[in-house]
Amino acid sequence: MxxxxxxxxxxxxxxxxxxxxxxxxxxxxxxxxxxxxxxxxxxxxxxxxxxxxxxxxxxxxxxxxxxxxxxxxxxxxxxxxxxxxxxxxxxxxxxxxxxxxxNRPTESVPTNFDIDESCPNCESRLQGKYEQEFLTVECSACDLFWGATYRFPKNGLSVREGENVYEALYDRMMYHVGLARTGQCPSCAGITSLTVPRERLDEDSTPTAEMTCETCSWFVTVDILSALQFDPQMTNAFLELGVPLSGSGSMRATEQILPNVTGRVSTDDSSRATISISHGDAIAKITVGDELEVCSVTIE
CATH class of the missing domain: 1.10.10 (Arc Repressor Mutant, subunit A)
Known part of the structure; x- marks a missing residue:
C-alpha cells in the first residue's frame, strides 16, 4: 500500500x-x-x-x-x-x-529499525522507517513486496516495537481503507471518491484503487485486493482459491498473490474492470464497478 x-x-x-x-x-x-x-x-x-x-x-x-x-x-x-x-x-x-x-513531543522514536517479521515473498527481514510521522514497512531485498506507507501517530511508535508495529500499521490502514470504501473519509468524515486507475488495467500491472476525500487532503493509493478484501464475495473467492486468510487482517496472505493479480477494462462494459487472480490451479475473475463495488465473482 x-x-x-x-x-x-x-x-x-x-x-x-x-x-x-x-x-x-x-x-x-x-x-x-x-x-x-x-x-x-x-x-x-x-x-x-x-x-x-x-x-x-x-x-x-x-x-x-x-x-x-x-x-x-x-x-x-x-x-x-x-x-x-x-x-x-x-x-x-x-x-x-x-x-x-x-502527536505530542515524546522521547526519541527510532527512524530506521528492523521489524521481527519476514517478507511474504522472499523471507528477508522487513525494515521500518519513520519520517514526518509517516511509517513505512518495506523489504530491502526484493521488489515483489509492496510494503506500506501511512500516517502513524508518534504515540503509536512509543508504545510498540517490532512485529507489533507492523500489525498496528496494517490494522490502522485497513480500518481506514474499509471506511473510505463506504464513502466516508476516515480523517474528516467527508465524502470519498473511489476510482480504479485505467493505466493499471493493462493485463500486466497490479491493479490499484485510489481513494480521495472531496473535502480535506486525505488520499490513498492501495492495491486492489486490499481495497476489496472486506467484501463478502471477495472473502469467499479467497477461500475457494485456497488463499490462507488465517488472520482477519493478514497482509501476508494478499501480498503473496499480488504478483499473480492483473486487470483489464471489461469488454462488455468499459466503466467496469475485470480483475484476475491466479492461485494454484484456479483463477478468480472479479468484475468491479467504477466505485469499487464488486459486481460478480467467478472461479475457473
Whole structure:
C-alpha cells in the first residue's frame, strides 16, 4: 500500500480561532480535568467535564471580563458549547485534544529499525522507517513486496516495537481503507471518491484503487485486493482459491498473490474492470464497478 497526503486548503478561520493564548488557555482548562463521556452519560460524570464561566476565566488569569468574554465567544459553538450547568468542549475540541496527544513531543522514536517479521515473498527481514510521522514497512531485498506507507501517530511508535508495529500499521490502514470504501473519509468524515486507475488495467500491472476525500487532503493509493478484501464475495473467492486468510487482517496472505493479480477494462462494459487472480490451479475473475463495488465473482 502507498499513501500520499495531498496539500489541501486548510481552513484559515479554524486556525485563526486558536491563534490567541487566552483561547488556548480556555481549552487547556477543560483538558486538564477531561474524561471522555457521551452526552447521555450520568449527570455526575458529565459534571466532571463541565466548567463554569468563573472557572474558565480563572484558568486564563484574566481580570477583564469583557476581554475574556470576547475570546470565549470566538470559541462558542465551534470548540466550546454552553449548557445549563456551564460550558463543555465540543467534539471538535476533543478531536483537537486527541490529535495533540497522538502527536505530542515524546522521547526519541527510532527512524530506521528492523521489524521481527519476514517478507511474504522472499523471507528477508522487513525494515521500518519513520519520517514526518509517516511509517513505512518495506523489504530491502526484493521488489515483489509492496510494503506500506501511512500516517502513524508518534504515540503509536512509543508504545510498540517490532512485529507489533507492523500489525498496528496494517490494522490502522485497513480500518481506514474499509471506511473510505463506504464513502466516508476516515480523517474528516467527508465524502470519498473511489476510482480504479485505467493505466493499471493493462493485463500486466497490479491493479490499484485510489481513494480521495472531496473535502480535506486525505488520499490513498492501495492495491486492489486490499481495497476489496472486506467484501463478502471477495472473502469467499479467497477461500475457494485456497488463499490462507488465517488472520482477519493478514497482509501476508494478499501480498503473496499480488504478483499473480492483473486487470483489464471489461469488454462488455468499459466503466467496469475485470480483475484476475491466479492461485494454484484456479483463477478468480472479479468484475468491479467504477466505485469499487464488486459486481460478480467467478472461479475457473
Amino acid at each position: 502507498i499513501n500520499s497526503k495531498r496539500g489541501g486548503g486548510a481552513s484559515e478561520e479554524a486556525f485563526a480561532l486558536l491563534g490567541h493564548e487566552i483561547r488556548l488557555d480556555i481549552l487547556r482548562a477543560f483538558f486538564e480535568r477531561y474524561a471522555p463521556v457521551d452526552p447521555g452519560s450520568r449527570s455526575d460524570v458529565r459534571e466532571e467535564r463541565t466548567l463554569s464561566y468563573a472557572e474558565l476565566m480563572a484558568a486564563t488569569d484574566m481580570e477583564d471580563s469583557g476581554k475574556f468574554n470576547y475570546h470565549l465567544e470566538k470559541l462558542r459553538g465551534i470548540y466550546v458549547e454552553e449548557i445549563e450547568e456551564g460550558y463543555v468542549p465540543t467534539a471538535g475540541a476533543i478531536a483537537l485534544y486527541e490529535a495533540v496527544i497522538a
